[in-house]
Amino acid sequence: MWSGWCMGEQGKRGGSGQGWWDGWFGRLLAGAWVLAVASGAAGAEWAIAAWDFNSVTPDSSVTTGTLEPAKGWGSLGRVGGVRDSFGSGYGSSDPAVTDNSDWRLSGWPAQGTGNKLHGIEIRINTLGWQPLRLEWDQYVSAAASRYWRVQYTTDGVTWRDGPVLAAAPEVWTHGLSVDLSWVLGAADNPRFGLRLVSEFEATALGRGAAAYVAASPLYPYATNGWLRLDQLRVWGRPTLERWSVLTWNLAGFGMTNWTPTHPQLQAIERILRALRPLVVSFQEVPEGWEAAMTNWVRSWWPEATVVVGSRTDGAVRLALASGLPVRAVRSWLRRVPLQAWGADAVFTRELLEAELVVPGFPEPVHTFAVHLKAGADVESAVRRAAEARAISNFFAVEWPARGRGRAYWLAGDCNEDIRRPRAAEQGAVQILLGEGTGLRLLSPVQAATGDDRTWSSWHASLSYRFDYLLPSGLLWSNVLDSGVFRSDREWPRPAGVEEGDSALASDHLPVWAVFANPFLPPRLSWELGGTGGRLRWWSGAGQRYRIEMSPDLQEWSAVAEMHVTGPGWAEYGLELSGGRRFYRVVRLP
Numbered sequence: 001m002w003s004g005w006c007m008g009e010q011g012k013r014g015g016s017g018q019g020w021w022d023g024w025f026g027r028l029l030a031g032a033w034v035l036a037v038a039s040g041a042a043g044a045e046w047a048i049a050a051w052d053f054n055s056v057t058p059d060s061s062v063t064t065g066t067l068e069p070a071k072g073w074g075s076l077g078r079v080g081g082v083r084d085s086f087g088s089g090y091g092s093s094d095p096a097v098t099d100n101s102d103w104r105l106s107g108w109p110a111q112g113t114g115n116k117l118h119g120i121e122i123r124i125n126t127l128g129w130q131p132l133r134l135e136w137d138q139y140v141s142a143a144a145s146r147y148w149r150v151q152y153t154t155d156g157v158t159w160r161d162g163p164v165l166a167a168a169p170e171v172w173t174h175g176l177s178v179d180l181s182w183v184l185g186a187a188d189n190p191r192f193g194l195r196l197v198s199e200f201e202a203t204a205l206g207r208g209a210a211a212y213v214a215a216s217p218l219y220p221y222a223t224n225g226w227l228r229l230d231q232l233r234v235w236g237r238p239t240l241e242r243w244s245v246l247t248w249n250l251a252g253f254g255m256t257n258w259t260p261t262h263p264q265l266q267a268i269e270r271i272l273r274a275l276r277p278l279v280v281s282f283q284e285v286p287e288g289w290e291a292a293m294t295n296w297v298r299s300w301w302p303e304a305t306v307v308v309g310s311r312t313d314g315a316v317r318l319a320l321a322s323g324l325p326v327r328a329v330r331s332w333l334r335r336v337p338l339q340a341w342g343a344d345a346v347f348t349r350e351l352l353e354a355e356l357v358v359p360g361f362p363e364p365v366h367t368f369a370v371h372l373k374a375g376a377d378v379e380s381a382v383r384r385a386a387e388a389r390a391i392s393n394f395f396a397v398e399w400p401a402r403g404r405g406r407a408y409w410l411a412g413d414c415n416e417d418i419r420r421p422r423a424a425e426q427g428a429v430q431i432l433l434g435e436g437t438g439l440r441l442l443s444p445v446q447a448a449t450g451d452d453r454t455w456s457s458w459h460a461s462l463s464y465r466f467d468y469l470l471p472s473g474l475l476w477s478n479v480l481d482s483g484v485f486r487s488d489r490e491w492p493r494p495a496g497v498e499e500g501d502s503a504l505a506s507d508h509l510p511v512w513a514v515f516a517n518p519f520l521p522p523r524l525s526w527e528l529g530g531t532g533g534r535l536r537w538w539s540g541a542g543q544r545y546r547i548e549m550s551p552d553l554q555e556w557s558a559v560a561e562m563h564v565t566g567p568g569w570a571e572y573g574l575e576l577s578g579g580r581r582f583y584r585v586v587r588l589p
C-alpha cells in the first residue's frame with residue numbers, strides 16, 4: 001500500500017531562507033498538507049492542465065495515446081533521456097471504460113548516477129492562475145526506484161526540491177497530491193514547471209545509500225523498471241478578472257527591413273508595451289519576414305506565443321501574439337474560390353483561427369483574424385463582400401458543430417466602414433454581423449475625440465473605420481472597456497509612448513477591448529462605510545447571486561437574491577447592527 005510521504009533533507013534545513021519552504025514543512029509536521037487521496041473541495045478547483053493519456057480519437061488501442069492535455073493546457077515531457085510508451089491504464093482512476101492508456105517511463109540511469117535528473121517534466125503557463133495542487137495516479141514496478149522527488153521551477157531554469165515520496169511497488173496509487181499553494185512565484189508565471197524524478201535513498205531520507213533502492217525490498221534496482229502514470233493534473237484557482245485583446249494592421253506591405261531596430265517596429269513596440277494586451281491580432285506582416293516577426297515580438301514580449309499565418313497573397317500575412325496558451329491554430333478559406341459567394345476571384349488571404357485557453361473558462365476561446373480585400377473599386381468591393389459571405393457561411397454552417405457554444409471573436413482589417421460606405425460597396429461588415437455568425441458589433445472610439453475612425457494616421461485627418469473587434473455574445477456582454485489608440489490624442493499618454501508614435505507605427509490605429517471574466521469564483525471583500533458596509537466581488541454580466549448570512553458558520557439563511565447586469569465589481573450593502581455575523585455569496589445557475 002501507499003507508504004506515505006517522507007521528509008527529505010531539504011526539509012530539515014528549516015532556516016534556509018525560503019519562507020514558503022518552512023511553511024510547507026510546518027504543515028507537513030501538522031499532518032495536513034499532503035493528502036493521500038484528493039479531498040475534493042468540489043467546485044473550488046479548476047484543472048489548469050489535465051492529462052489522461054488516452055488517444056484523442058478513441059482507437060481501441062491502449063498502446064497509442066497522447067501527451068496533449070485532455071483539458072486546459074501545458075506541455076509534458078521526459079527528463080534525462082528516459083524512454084516512454086503508452087500501455088493499459090487498467091487499475092488507474094481514469095473513468096474511461098475502453099481505450100484507457102497510461103504513460104510508461106523506463107530506461108532509468110545506471111546505479112549510483114544521475115540522482116534527481118530522470119523522470120518527467122510539466123511546463124504550464126500560470127498567467128491568471130493560482131496553482132493549488134499537483135495530483136496523479138502512479139504504478140511503480142518492483143525494480144524501479146522507490147524514492148521520487150517532486151521539484152518545481154519558477155524561472156524555467158532552476159529546479160528546487162519539493163517533497164519526496166516513497167513508492168509502493170506493483171500497485172496503482174490513486175490521487176497522490178502535493179500542495180502547491182505555498183510555492184511563492186507559482187502564480188501568474190509563464191515559466192512555472194514541475195518535475196517528478198527518481199532519487200537516491202541517501203538524499204531522500206537523509207541516511208542510507210547514495211544509490212537507488214528498488215521499490216520492492218525483494219528486488220535489486222534495475223534500469224528497466226517502470227514508472228506508470230495516469231490522471232496527471234495541475235489544479236488551480238482562476239484569478240484573471242479581466243483580459244484585453246487588440247487588433248492592428250501593421251502596414252508591413254512592401255517592407256524589406258522588418259527588424260527590431262526599424263523605427264516603425266519600435267513605435268509599434270512602444271505602444272503595445274504600454275497597452276499590454278493579452279491577445280493581439282496582426283495584419284500585414286510582410287511576406288518573407290515570418291521568422292523576423294516572431295523574433296521581434298519575443299524580443300519585447302518573451303512569454304508570448306507567436307503564430308504567423310500561411311502564405312496567401314504572396315505579399316502580406318496574418319499573425320497572432322498571445323500571452324494565453326494557444327491550444328491549436330487553423331487556417332480556413334485560404335485562397336478558396338469565391339464564385340459561390342458572388343465574385344469571380346479567390347479569397348485574398350485567409351481566416352486564421354487560434355484556440356486559446358482562458359483561465360476559468362470551461363472551454364477554449366477562439367479568435368479569428370481576417371484581412372479583407374482592400375480597395376474602393378468595384379472589383380475589390382465585390383470580392384470583399386464575397387469574402388464576408390464566405391466567412392458568414394463558415395460561422396453559420398461549419399462553426400456550430402465545431403464550436404459547441406464556445407466564446408469567440410473575429411478581429412481585423414475589414415477595409416470597409418460600416419458607417420461611411422463608399423460607392424461600390426455591398427456591406428461587408430454588415431454581412432459579417434448578419435444572422436448566423438453570432439458576431440456582435442463593438443464600436444470602440446478614441447477616448448478624447450470620440451472618433452471611431454482608424455485610417456489613416458498618415459493623412460492630415462482620419463477617413464474611415466477599417467478595423468473591427470467583433471465578439472460573440474458572451475464576450476460582447478462582458479466588455480468592460482474598449483477604444484481606439486492614438487498617441488497624439490491620449491491623455492494622459494501612457495509612459496514610454498511618444499506623441500508621434502501612432503503615425504510612425506502604421507497607417508492604421510489599433511483597436512482594443514477589455515473583457516471581464518464571467519467564470520471567476522466569487523471572492524468576497526468587505527468595505528466599511530456609513531452605518532454599515534458593502535460586500536464586493538467580481539462578477540460577469542447577467543449573473544445571479546444569493547447573499548447568505550450565518551451567526552455561527554453553521555446555520556445559513558438567505559438574506560437576498562440579486563441579479564448583476566453589468567460586468568465588473570458587484571456590491572451588496574449591509575447595515576451593521578446586533579452581534580457577530582458571517583456572510584457568503586452563492587452564484588446561482
Ligand SMILES: [Ca+2]
Pocket residue numbers: 052053054089092094096100101102230231
Ligand atoms: Ca488514461
